[in-house]
Amino acid sequence: MLLMSGVALGAGISSYALGAFEPKIARKPQYGDQNDVLKVKEELRLKGLQVLDDPKSLETYGSSPNSYHPSSSHSIVVKAFSTEDVVTVVNLARKHKLPVTPYSGGTSLEGHFSGYSENLGGICIDLSGMNKVIQINEDDGDMVVQAGIRWEEVNEELAKRNIPLFFPLDPGPGATIAGGIGTGCSGTNAVRYGTARGEWYINLTAVLPNGEVIKTRRRARKSSTGFDLTKLFVGAEGTLGIVTEVTLRLAPKLPTSVAVAQFPDVQSAVSAVTELLRSDMYTHIQCVELLDVNMMRAINHAGQSNKAFADKDSLFFKFQGSPSSIKETSDLVKKIVKKHGSSRFDFARSKEEAEELWHHRKVALWSAMAWVGDKDVKIWTTDVCVPPSKLPQLVAETKQDIDEHGIISCVLGHVGDGNFHALLAFRNDEELEKVKGAVHRLVHRAHSLDGTMSGEHGVGVGKKEYLVEELGEGTVSLMRAIKQTIDPMNLFNPGKLYPEKDP
Amino acid sequence: MLLMSGVALGAGISSYALGAFEPKIARKPQYGDQNDVLKVKEELRLKGLQVLDDPKSLETYGSSPNSYHPSSSHSIVVKAFSTEDVVTVVNLARKHKLPVTPYSGGTSLEGHFSGYSENLGGICIDLSGMNKVIQINEDDGDMVVQAGIRWEEVNEELAKRNIPLFFPLDPGPGATIAGGIGTGCSGTNAVRYGTARGEWYINLTAVLPNGEVIKTRRRARKSSTGFDLTKLFVGAEGTLGIVTEVTLRLAPKLPTSVAVAQFPDVQSAVSAVTELLRSDMYTHIQCVELLDVNMMRAINHAGQSNKAFADKDSLFFKFQGSPSSIKETSDLVKKIVKKHGSSRFDFARSKEEAEELWHHRKVALWSAMAWVGDKDVKIWTTDVCVPPSKLPQLVAETKQDIDEHGIISCVLGHVGDGNFHALLAFRNDEELEKVKGAVHRLVHRAHSLDGTMSGEHGVGVGKKEYLVEELGEGTVSLMRAIKQTIDPMNLFNPGKLYPEKDP
Known part of the structure; x- marks a missing residue:
């Protein structure tokens, strides 16, 4: 047979x-x-x-x-x-x-x-249950893990052992290394460290459908030995092999700080980011996140902040580097965002303040749910990604479309990469159908701008058509x-x- | 049929x-x-x-x-x-x-x-002849080219148009984009920008053996749409498809400077690099190249330098960033190399001096040929790559092996990545056989240290066995x-x- x-x-x-x-x-x-x-x-x-x-x-x-x-x-x-x-x-x-x-x-x-x-x-x-750390090679800047470990656990384990290294791919809270490989993940750090398509998986062990176990590469950081089978499993969504062990490349953990700038519109925010990511200090920008006016409204509504933000399209920055580099970067950012119309720039003056500021970005989804108010509200989260210069057009057209269809929504995005997330709220089947229509049109809109239907969530059953x-x-x-x-x-x-x- | x-x-x-x-x-x-x-x-x-x-x-x-x-x-x-x-x-x-x-x-x-x-x-x-620039998307930081263009031409074209971006993969002089994809290339910039396995090719167009033309992805920087066929062709050495067009991701061009430090031995140089690449300033190190005592001897013998170097194991650094970042990095490097036994640290004081210093690294192969002296000398160039902490052992054992077999050689390497190049001289068939034996043992030595037989040259016919x-x-x-x-x-x-x- x-x-x-x-x-x-x-x-x-x-x-x-x-x-x-x-x-x-x-x-x-x-x-x-x-x-x-x-x-x-x-x-x-x-x-x-x-x-x-x-x-x-x-x-x-x-x-x-x-x-x-x-x-x-x-x-x-x-x-x-x-x-x-x-x-x-x-x-x-x-x-x-x-x-x-x-x-x-x-x-x-x-x-x-x-x-x-x-x-x-x-x-x-x-x-x-496959969440063990197998080996940490501190001098080599790598670490061997079972693939079921969560990415936060990887970083917690390193911190616990006082090893000043971290794994920089930061998909959703609770996501595992195996899952990040399967979906071809990234996250807020991608503007600085790239994605799962990069060089963060030095090798991996996979079980193939025929029952064979293969290891894709050895532990050297670089190799030009043939085409790299590691990459065959990144984004394959478990359809080609089941990944069981991974050697992760780690990055030095640097001091960070956080700032928020607010803009008259998305276009101004994006043009500020474009200029910043060309500057001498661009490597010190670890994250730059766009939160639209509705997202800020939701955060303000959630009301857990010591800061009162304006209901305006905003950028959340995370800077990294030596203290003097962070200072130099922050000064430059302040100058550039002002030039692009920002009336406000809040730089965290302490570690606590930085954590407080960044917290708002992290709990965006929950703030959005609280904002809509109805306890039966559900949020459909979707993402697309376009060449960075096309992002303002994508955001403008999408917001117009969403408004025209009466959908309550927030927008946030990894703006340095042109990656855009929409949180679309619905409360019943009728509203769900409207949301589905909006997602469908969003995919086509991204394609029309030479973009992709998903920057980091994958295809699954949701987008295979x-x-x-x-x-x-x-x-x-x-x-x-x-x-x-x-x-x-x-x-x-x-x-x-x-x-x-x-x- | x-x-x-x-x-x-x-x-x-x-x-x-x-x-x-x-x-x-x-x-x-x-x-x-x-x-x-x-x-x-x-x-x-x-x-x-x-x-x-x-x-x-x-x-x-x-x-x-x-x-x-x-x-x-x-x-x-x-x-x-x-x-x-x-x-x-x-x-x-x-x-x-x-x-x-x-x-x-x-x-x-x-x-x-x-x-x-x-x-x-x-x-x-x-x-x-397929060396045309098809499109430059400056705001998106990418560029579409025909794949036969040389990587230096890519950067010359950008400079000619005053676009402050560059393509950071720097394989051998004269190499093309298509060739770099085929071999899975990298070069001196890899410690900062990674290799061909990373995210520098946004998409590529390939002709398959059945005559079909495919494009692997759209132009968004990120995509989690399935496993990425781009990577199937990187390192495949033309055995799976012929790459004809490529969208290259570009990086901002930053100011650079150069320094040289000299050490009592390779171990000291490598441990200095390990510490440096963990520091707050590590992203400002664009290159860090190891040139062994013989390589320095060859450069001194070539005698075109205004500097007189000692015949010692040396590190050539290229720093990048804003002027103050370069200053801060250089000060830190000076401190760290001293701690690891370096008696000398030369920082270029002008652009000309930096070019002069870096020139010695670039012409290493020719210096080596001149040093051996015999006009019939040939140089067999090979490379392996091991986890960075294993590099001192690899270098020590390899140099001992080469000496024992009476082979004239120089060693240089992209030390931040554990990538090691040996230039092995021979003048006749007898010496050629000795060189072949040394390469054979070097491959096994790299494997015994969990390394790879080639960091950036590929497999071809030379290493497929x-x-x-x-x-x-x-x-x-x-x-x-x-x-x-x-x-x-x-x-x-x-x-x-x-x-x-x-x-």
Whole structure:
């Protein structure tokens, strides 16, 4: 049976190579059934693995309170604590032809960890117990971890040991290293340190659909030994391999401080950022976050600040470096934001004040929810990213569109990178439909500006219908050909990332 | 015929997916013959493409004066000036089953652009005429170029237009953007800006073996839309696609200055660098280059310096930033190198002095050749890279090994990254054999320290025999499976990167 399936898919791949981009043979996954689910459960328990199969767990692991995409329960949840556990699960999944979906932080927004379908959920591997630090190589500035560890835990562990290094990719609170790799994450630090596409993962260990364990590279910081398979798993959303261990590159931890500037409009704020990121001091800007007038209104409404801000489009800055560098940077920023129309510049005068200021940026989502006021309010969070100079146009057109459709919203963004987040509020199905429409138009708007439908949240089930529009048939077809080569039975996180298509 | 070939290879790929890592069916490429070469030449000329077929050109394009690996002449050299030209050549190559090898700067060191074999050289596509700047997006900090442009030309074009941005990857003089992508390049700036594995290529356009043209991404700086096919081509040495256009991310051009410090030994120099790269000022260190005592001897012997250096292990620094940042960094460096045993620290007091100092680092290879003295001397250049803390051990053991075998050598390295270059001199076949043995042992030494056989020169024909030792069977097998999926006829740069193996 396995052989037959392999050969058929092989033929599909060949047709790609012959110049036809879409495989001629449609991939109709032929998965096992409930009988297989029962057998796998039994075998997992026999092997001593911890299995959950109560309906509540199966649902919880398959859905997110922050995402409103269609989702399904899993058939089995199994907890993994080692690479060997993952191999065991994958081998059983292959034997019984059941889908496998990795789960760790559970913070992603595009339905990445939903079960496969209503009729067959598949096996969910919970990696959150794989949260050990394996080795810290302080002199080399790197660290080996199990992939289920949260990024905040990585930094807490380093701080606890008084090691003045940190891991600079900062996706959402609670996100894990494995999850950040899966979605191709970034965060507020990206303007200074780049993203998951950069060089922060020196190597990784992954379990492939055939049960093999590979390590993508050795521990040298640089290598020009062939194309780098590490990058194959970054943004693959668990569809090509399950990442179990990672060597993280770390950065020196520098002193930081925080400032806020307020502007007459988004255009002025963005042009100030453009000038700043060309200045001699640009490397001292660790973060520069845009919070629009509504976001500031929400923060003011939440009312936990010692500062009273104006309800104006604002920039939150984090500076880094030696004390004199921070001073020089802050002076320059003050001058430049004034030139671009800012009437106000608040520089934190103490560590406490800096933390207080930055706190407002961090709790933006909660402030937004409090602001809308209704206890049944839900927030749809989405992001797109455009070339930085297109950001003002994107923001202006999007706000106009949102207003025209009567949606309550806040906007915030990693403005140095052209990455824009919209928080769209809704209270019922009618408003949800309006929000969906706004997200749909936002994606097309980003594409029309040569941007991407997601700067850091990924594709999942939420955006796969736009993948071809964004990348073109040929590029998606090549992604699919690689997927088919590595996972011919389509076992790994099926239904995510790749668009469905008719046979 | 094409179909048969595809199906057979498809079966090979399937066997990978079934758990056996090495395809069961050995890939014996069945290429066309001299008759096909004649036909392709005729068709290319009919289509108006510029073809070279004089023996001198066929040999020159297939060999390098700086590499001593076995090489073969090409059968045809054809000049491409557009993506369409490349598609034309690739389609003819596929029709007549001839290997295709891209050529652009011709500076690589591991035999990347040799013809396929003595009996059949294949088609060499010369991309060096594809050197146009297509678009500069100054406000977005990016630039679209044809891939055959040299990296120095990119920076010259920006300077000519008074745009204060630059492309920071600085491989060997004369190297092109396409070549840097192919080998996964870096250079002296890597300690500050990272390598080709980072985020400097926003997207690229590639011609695949099936003749399709794909663009890997849009122009946003960040995207989490699936796994990034850009990275598939970085380090692939032209075996997966021929890159024709690239959107480069640019960095702000900052003021720089230069300093030299001299140490009692390599260990002291490396420990000074480790401390410096943890300091508050580390982002102001654009380059930190180790030149060993022999290298300094060669530079002194070349005698073009206004400075007289001691024959000692030395660090050449390039600082960047605002004038006050450079001053603060330089003061800190002076203090730290003194603490680690440096008796001398020369900071350039003018732009001219800085250029004069840095010039010595740039012409190191020529100084080494002049130092050996014999006009028939040749230099084998090789590099490895290890975790930074292992560099002193690597240097010490390598120098001992080289001395024991009576080889004249200089050592220089991008010490901040643990990347080490050896220049090994030889004058005849006997000495060449000794050099080969030293390189062989150096690769194993790097592996024993969890390092890589090449930090920035690539694999080519020179190091493919070590690929499995470095990455493991599983990882190499996955690379090969991807290669077979994309290039089932093994047309693109065959004989490079992937190790040969018995059926």
